[in-house]
Amino acid sequence: MDILELANNIEKVKNNIKAVCENCGRENDVLLVGASKTMEQEVIDYVDSNRLLQVLGENKVQELTLKYRDNQSLDWHFIGRLQKNKVKYIIDKVKLIHSVDSVDLAKEIDKQAKKHNLIMPCLIQINMGREESKTGFFLEDATDAIEEISKFDNVKIDGLMAVMPIASESETIKLYKRLNEEYTLLKQKYNFKFLSAGMTNDYLLAIEYANSNIVRIGTAIFGKRSYNEKV
16 A cells, blocks of 8 residues: 555545535534554554554454554444454454444443443444345344343443445345435434444435444455455
8 A cells, every 4th residue: 555645545435525514514523533554663653653544343353352452543333244352352342343243242232331430332234235244133133123222331332334245236226225214213202312324335325315323345445455464
């Protein structure tokens, strides 16, 4: 990754977000999370020292713990699949966990949060495409999951997260509209704050049709990844 391209890439994404919000007549309240998987520490430090982004998100616990520094100006979110036995490694390092895909995981987050005397904000992951390859709750099961997880004292459910299946633009728009309908109802009932939806290929659709206010952008900021590198 040529770090000199970072500022330009981030500015382009921010301008795109601003433009779609203006076109929709909505306030630009969208939080841009840089999905920094496989990025080297040099890149993380450059983003941090130049305050190019407010938040970075990681998909893997090992990467997050390696890149995390106590004195960083930026915040970290966990945005990937989280195994129960690894919650303890990130519980005191992240500001938001996007990917709560089971009640059992929420229970472990609650357990580890209690040890640190904190309340962990979380999002409920929704499997919009009902894909076997993805985890998360089906949309119709979200309310039951929220009710169950809400019983935990040290977990605060702040909204929903979704990853859309690979589909045509028209199908993606249809799914985002459906997600928005359900989120709007749940937001009124549970006072939710966040809908995390949209990545490089579809974040503008997520903002326009789902009213997403968190987007998780990797490739458009950091370029194509080299998965041969071990971090």
